[in-house]
Amino acid sequence: MVELAAYSTGALVREMSSGLVRIALECEKTPAHNTGGERRRTALVEEPTWRAYCNGRKCGYAVRRECGAEEWRLLRAVEPVSVGAGVVPDGGAGEGDLMYMRARFERVVGSRDSEAFYMINPDGNGGPELSIYLLRV
Numbered sequence: 001m002v003e004l005a006a007y008s009t010g011a012l013v014r015e016m017s018s019g020l021v022r023i024a025l026e027c028e029k030t031p032a033h034n035t036g037g038e039r040r041r042t043a044l045v046e047e048p049t050w051r052a053y054c055n056g057r058k059c060g061y062a063v064r065r066e067c068g069a070e071e072w073r074l075l076r077a078v079e080p081v082s083v084g085a086g087v088v089p090d091g092g093a094g095e096g097d098l099m100y101m102r103a104r105f106e107r108v109v110g111s112r113d114s115e116a117f118y119m120i121n122p123d124g125n126g127g128p129e130l131s132i133y134l135l136r137v
Contacts (some may be wrong), residue, residue, distance in 0.1 A: 001067050002045075004052055006060020009099050015054055016129065023131045025050035025062050029113065034037055044115055083122045103130070113137075121129050 002025065004012070015021045020070040032040055050062040067075070077088050078100050087099040105117040113136035119129055 002062050002064050004062050022131045024053040026135045029136045
């Protein structure tokens with residue numbers, strides 16, 4: 001799971017209401033490490049921290065983290081939804097309601113240092129409304 005730590009859900013919703021949204025996550029290229037005589041680089045989606053950009057503007061950072069019990073509870077709650085957006089009520093935890101968007105994404109691997117995820121519109125019209133780029137620079 002990658003969390004856009006410094007970017008609010010409200011700001012993302014405002015960007016999406018204006019049309020196309022492109023999120024670029026950049027991480028530093030580090031030297032490959034040796035594992036038993038083989039030089040290996042961390043898989044791109046396994047990088048721990050990223051600089052985050054939304055529609056070309058820096059919007060903070062993102063971090064990779066493991067799903068905890070609360071995240072799994074929320075994922076199970078939206079599991080029956082195949083495509084759409086909505087709100088999961090707070091449930092008394094005091095953190096507020098959670099907005100979610102569920103969609104199908106196409107993954108395109110450019111190289112071991114670049115991947116893209118394009119949201120696929122269920123009606124088949126137009127291009128992707130949301131694109132997420134992972135780049136190692």
